[in-house]
Amino acid sequence: MEAVLLQFMNGLDKGSAYALIALGLTLIFGTLGVVNFAHGALFMIGAFCAIVLNRIFSFSFETIDPTRTDFLGNPMKVSTPYVEKWFGTFGTSLIEYSVLWSIIFAIPVMIAVGIAMERGLIKYFYKRPHADQILVTFGLAIVLQEIIKQIFGANPIPNPAPSSFVGSVDVGVWLGMAEFTVVYPMWRLVYFVFALIVVGGVFAFLRYTTFGMVVRAGMADRETVGLLGIDIDKRFTAMFGLAAVITGVAGVMYTPILSPNYHMGMDFLVLCFVVVVVGGMGSLAGAVAAGFLLGIMQSFAAMSEVKDFLLGFSIDQVIIYLVAVVILLTRPRGLMGRKGMMEE
Amino acid sequence: MLNNIRNNDTVLMSLIVVMVLAAPLLLAPLGAGYPDLMQRFAIFGIFAVGFNILFGLTGYLSFGHAAFLGVGSYSAVWMFKLLSMNIIPAIILAVIISGLFALIIGYVSLRRSGIYFSILTLAFAQMSFNLAYSVLTPITAGETGLQLALDDPRILDAPYEAGQLPTPGLFGLYMNDTWTVNFIGMELQFNVGYYVCGLLLIALFYVALRIFRSPFGMMLRAIKTNQTRLNYTGVNTRPYTLAAFVISGMYAGLAGGLMASMDPLAGAERMQWTASGEVVLMVILGGAGTLLGPVLGAGVIKYFENIFSRMNDQVVESWFLWMPEGLTEFMVAIVHPFVGKGWHLSLGLIFMAVVIFLPGGLIEGANRIIGWIGRRFGSKKTDKSGEAPAPAE
Numbered sequence: 001m002e003a004v005l006l007q008f009m010n011g012l013d014k015g016s017a018y019a020l021i022a023l024g025l026t027l028i029f030g031t032l033g034v035v036n037f038a039h040g041a042l043f044m045i046g047a048f049c050a051i052v053l054n055r056i057f058s059f060s061f062e063t064i065d066p067t068r069t070d071f072l073g074n075p076m077k078v079s080t081p082y083v084e085k086w087f088g089t090f091g092t093s094l095i096e097y098s099v100l101w102s103i104i105f106a107i108p109v110m111i112a113v114g115i116a117m118e119r120g121l122i123k124y125f126y127k128r129p130h131a132d133q134i135l136v137t138f139g140l141a142i143v144l145q146e147i148i149k150q151i152f153g154a155n156p157i158p159n160p161a162p163s164s165f166v167g168s169v170d171v172g173v174w175l176g177m178a179e180f181t182v183v184y185p186m187w188r189l190v191y192f193v194f195a196l197i198v199v200g201g202v203f204a205f206l207r208y209t210t211f212g213m214v215v216r217a218g219m220a221d222r223e224t225v226g227l228l229g230i231d232i233d234k235r236f237t238a239m240f241g242l243a244a245v246i247t248g249v250a251g252v253m254y255t256p257i258l259s260p261n262y263h264m265g266m267d268f269l270v271l272c273f274v275v276v277v278v279g280g281m282g283s284l285a286g287a288v289a290a291g292f293l294l295g296i297m298q299s300f301a302a303m304s305e306v307k308d309f310l311l312g313f314s315i316d317q318v319i320i321y322l323v324a325v326v327i328l329l330t331r332p333r334g335l336m337g338r339k340g341m342m343e344e
Numbered sequence: 345m346l347n348n349i350r351n352n353d354t355v356l357m358s359l360i361v362v363m364v365l366a367a368p369l370l371l372a373p374l375g376a377g378y379p380d381l382m383q384r385f386a387i388f389g390i391f392a393v394g395f396n397i398l399f400g401l402t403g404y405l406s407f408g409h410a411a412f413l414g415v416g417s418y419s420a421v422w423m424f425k426l427l428s429m430n431i432i433p434a435i436i437l438a439v440i441i442s443g444l445f446a447l448i449i450g451y452v453s454l455r456r457s458g459i460y461f462s463i464l465t466l467a468f469a470q471m472s473f474n475l476a477y478s479v480l481t482p483i484t485a486g487e488t489g490l491q492l493a494l495d496d497p498r499i500l501d502a503p504y505e506a507g508q509l510p511t512p513g514l515f516g517l518y519m520n521d522t523w524t525v526n527f528i529g530m531e532l533q534f535n536v537g538y539y540v541c542g543l544l545l546i547a548l549f550y551v552a553l554r555i556f557r558s559p560f561g562m563m564l565r566a567i568k569t570n571q572t573r574l575n576y577t578g579v580n581t582r583p584y585t586l587a588a589f590v591i592s593g594m595y596a597g598l599a600g601g602l603m604a605s606m607d608p609l610a611g612a613e614r615m616q617w618t619a620s621g622e623v624v625l626m627v628i629l630g631g632a633g634t635l636l637g638p639v640l641g642a643g644v645i646k647y648f649e650n651i652f653s654r655m656n657d658q659v660v661e662s663w664f665l666w667m668p669e670g671l672t673e674f675m676v677a678i679v680h681p682f683v684g685k686g687w688h689l690s691l692g693l694i695f696m697a698v699v700i701f702l703p704g705g706l707i708e709g710a711n712r713i714i715g716w717i718g719r720r721f722g723s724k725k726t727d728k729s730g731e732a733p734a735p736a737e
Contacts, residue, residue: 146689
């Protein structure tokens with residue numbers, strides 16, 4: 001029981017990331033009808049926003065501290081970040097909580113990137129065949145990925161979580177189990193809660209605001225909404241920005257779990273496409289549900305019991321694809337897919 | 345009309361034959377006349393021609409064809425390890441295995457069309473990559489890649505000299521045998537491996553040509569034009585698309601087998617999504633749905649890849665030496681990200697530029713130029729030449 005619960009929770013953090021990326025992907029797909037192969041790059045850009053902010057905050061100057069010596073006996077050089085000099089303890093906490101500050105930093109950046117992408121490139125591809133849309137965003141993904149590689153290098157860059165969130169929590173005790181049976185890293189729990197808040201926020205936004213209502217109407221029938229005198233294009237551009245933000249902050253918060261590197265976007269993108277297909281194209285709830293479902297399944301497939309059962313082959317790398325095959329053979333539209341969505 | 349087309353096919357075929365056979369002579373002045381690069385031209389030409397049968401004719405955009413290339417390579421290397429260093433059984437097995445693989449993947453992926461199909465094939469390619477990279481390590485040797493070893497059984501071959509790895513061959517000819525001929529100051533390299541690849545390219549190009557002109561090819565084009573209509577007229581399109589998928593998968597497997605024959609090792613990175621993207625780019629750049637386009641695209645991409653990735657800062661600097669000093673450094677700094685290790689950045693930019701500005705590829709570009717000349721000078725004769733490349737579709 002404890003082992004099952006632990007694996008279930010281990011799947012939650014990956015599942016949260018899948019769900020958030022797939023949510024952004026579905027938003028773009030449902031509103032604009034474009035499959036965005038550069039969506040993984042947005043996740044990656046978000047993650048690198050966190051790296052950039054961390055570097056800005058910890059930009060430091062060196063002073064020589066005569067009271068201390070290093071192992072060679074020379075006076076020790078101490079590097080002090082500028083923010084610490086300027087703001088004192090507040091500066092220290094800035095560096096400490098740079099991941100959380102990065103969310104605020106990433107939002108305008110992602111909006112700008114998203115809108116630039118939509119207005120600058122994707123806009124011109126609405127009337128072109130789907131193959132062209134796929135190809136041009138695919139090319140864009142390569143370009144963005146290579147630019148990041150040129151700037152930050154090919155190695156993963158670690159970005160620590162705030163120290164008050166480092167360590168683990170004993171979830172088992174909360175549920176009345178024995179101590180140290182279900183120990184879970186604190187940051188992953190934070191990530192899961194964060195994902196729930198974001199998903200809830202997006203659903204509430206679409207459900208309870210006029211803007212969201214118009215967007216939903218536009219998703220259902222773009223032409224009619226346009227005929228009613230609403231500038232649907234502008235709203236859809238805003239939705240592209242929103243989708244970029246969701247994906248970007250998902251990347252920001254994921255940096256303490258996985259040190260970002262230049263190809264993380266594409267690694268996640270392929271899986272998230274599968275998530276979207278399994279969930280049903282154009283269905284927001286389906287994308288989120290399938291994201292969590294597949295994340296948890298992946299975590300269960302990594303259990304050593306499962307590995308023993310399969311004669312030593314570890315299938316955690318491929319389970320998602322196998323599930324996708326089974327789902328598509330039995331329910332071609334995905335779990336919650338609607339009829340008529342992208343079926344021409 | 346019929347006569348006209350047949351004539352043009354003959355022209356096209358003889359063009360390919362001449363280009364392939366005389367490649368060492370034609371490419372030597374471009375600095376590309378060495379065996380390794382020419383082999384890659386021919387192999388990727390085959391790969392692209394096969395991909396074009398699927399994408400160019402039916403419009404189904406597969407993002408997973410590198411998987412078949414990888415499967416072909418692995419099967420060929422296994423044949424070298426177990427049976428013989430002769431390339432014929434290796435290539436036959438590569439084609440059969442990749443064909444079976446394509447049948448399975450195609451059967452599942454072709455249940456959906458359009459975007460779904462692209463995503464599914466991409467997912468399958470990534471799954472194959474993961475399988476080869478980690479899960480099936482006993483078969484694929486995982487990260488290190490599958491290589492020949494001294495103690496492989498090779499049951500058909502006579503024992504080799506101790507301490508030396510054998511090279512793949514064809515009845516006494518070895519793939520890396522090269523005759524160097526001096527011809528008006530140029531060194532022409534005639535390589536066995538290249539001619540094996542080249543002759544196969546000619547044969548497979550002919551097969552593709554026959555497919556393009558056959559009723560089967562017409563049916564595939566009809567699928568691209570209007571699949572719904574075909575369905576309403578009572579045609580089941582699935583067998584046709586599946587056949588096209590398997591054929592193009594077999595082409596890819598053959599290319600993979602050839603790749604392993606030229607250099608007997610196989611690694612998982614051959615199956616990555618970037619490799620699939622590269623073949624898509626070749627076909628798009630040349631012109632999807634045209635016969636000559638994919639070969640042209642493969643040649644251009646491989647040529648530029650070779651040129652670009654060999655450029656380092658010294659080479660770039662030598663271009664701009666005539667400028668004032670500061671400006672030279674500035675230009676080098678600008679060009680630097682795009683060459684050498686940054687080749688992929690240039691590749692991505694070319695990819696985007698082609699899709700945005702020239703969706704019909706180089707062939708369409710050439711047609712446009714010829715058409716423009718035809719209109720400009722307006723005579724009957726040039727008008728006709730404006731139409732002439734059309735059968736190259």
